[in-house]
Each structure stands twice: as structure tokens, then as C-alpha cells.
Amino acid sequence: MLEKVVSSFDVDHRTLSEGLYLRSTYTINEQIKVLSWDLRFCAPMARKPLSAGTVHTIEHLMAYYLRLDPVIGSAIVSFCPMGCQTGFYLSTTNNVTREDIAAALIRTFEKVFPIHTTEDIVGLNEIQCGNPYLYAIEETNQAMESYIKILKEQL
Numbered sequence: 001m002l003e004k005v006v007s008s009f010d011v012d013h014r015t016l017s018e019g020l021y022l023r024s025t026y027t028i029n030e031q032i033k034v035l036s037w038d039l040r041f042c043a044p045m046a047r048k049p050l051s052a053g054t055v056h057t058i059e060h061l062m063a064y065y066l067r068l069d070p071v072i073g074s075a076i077v078s079f080c081p082m083g084c085q086t087g088f089y090l091s092t093t094n095n096v097t098r099e100d101i102a103a104a105l106i107r108t109f110e111k112v113f114p115i116h117t118t119e120d121i122v123g124l125n126e127i128q129c130g131n132p133y134l135y136a137i138e139e140t141n142q143a144m145e146s147y148i149k150i151l152k153e154q155l
């Protein structure tokens with residue numbers, strides 16, 4: 001049984017700005033508590049959303065490298081792009097805090113970025129990905145750099 005506490009559609013998106021937010025909590029089978037975090041890269045309606053190639057590149061890199069993080073890696077349930085291309089959803093178990101996640105994002109950024117070639121994008125090949133021709137290197141570096149800057153300002 002999935003108990004929904006707050007739905008994305010209950011939030012007035014005009015009030016959101018860039019950053020890292022706890023969006024909702026779920027309890028699965030009345031036992032496992034899952035936290036759903038918004039990694040909001042673009043304030044809705046304020047500026048142009050991420051390109052599809054940028055979203056895809058960040059998804060590949062962060063879904064992989066965040067799971068290797070020594071603090072939050074084993075708490076990660078999923079890392080998924082928002083269909084509106086303004087950010088990502090990170091789902092975790094409930095033993096991590098916002099500060100843990102922000103620190104892990106900063107650590108991962110410092111370890112992985114900037115990327116230079118498609119060789120730097122883990123899993124971007126015909127065997128592991130449905131569309132390995134969709135990527136963006138420079139835009140991804142810029143999007144990650146500005147998101148991490150915002151995270152650091154909010155710490």
C-alpha cells in the first residue's frame with residue numbers, strides 16, 4: 001500500500017525556486033518509509049528548462065555516481081528526471097537528511113565534473129541505454145555548476 005502524503009500537483013509551481021526540497025514521504029507496506037526529494041534546477045516558468053540532452057546526461061551520471069557516495073549511496077531508491085525538464089526526483093530511505101544529500105551532490109559534482117567527452121558519461125552506449133545519441137556535454141557542465149552554486153548558497 002502506497003500512502004501518498006503530498007502530491008506534486010498539490011504544490012503551486014509558481015512559488016518554487018531552484019534548490020533541494022523534501023517533496024513527499026511515502027510508507028510502503030506500512031513498513032518502509034521513502035522520502036522523495038526535488039532537485040529543482042530551474043525555477044518553474046522563470047527560465048528555459050534543461051534541454052533533453054542535458055537531462056539525459058545528468059540522469060546517467062547522477063544515477064550512477066550518487067549510488068557510490070559513502071554517505072547516501074545505500075539509501076538511494078531512484079534518481080529520475082522530471083518530465084517538465086526543470087529538475088530531478090531523488091528517492092531515498094528515511095535515514096538521510098537534506099544536508100547529507102546536499103553534501104553528496106557537491107561531493108559527486110567535484111568528483112565527476114566537468115565532463116569532456118561521451119567517454120565520461122557512464123552507460124551511454126547501445127547496450128546500456130535506449131538513446132545513447134541524446135546527450136549534451138557543455139550544457140550539462142553549466143547546468144550542474146549553476147545548481148551546485150545554488151546548493152552551496154542554501155547550506
Ligand SMILES: [Zn+2]
Nearest residue numbers: 060129130131
Ligand atoms: Zn540513457
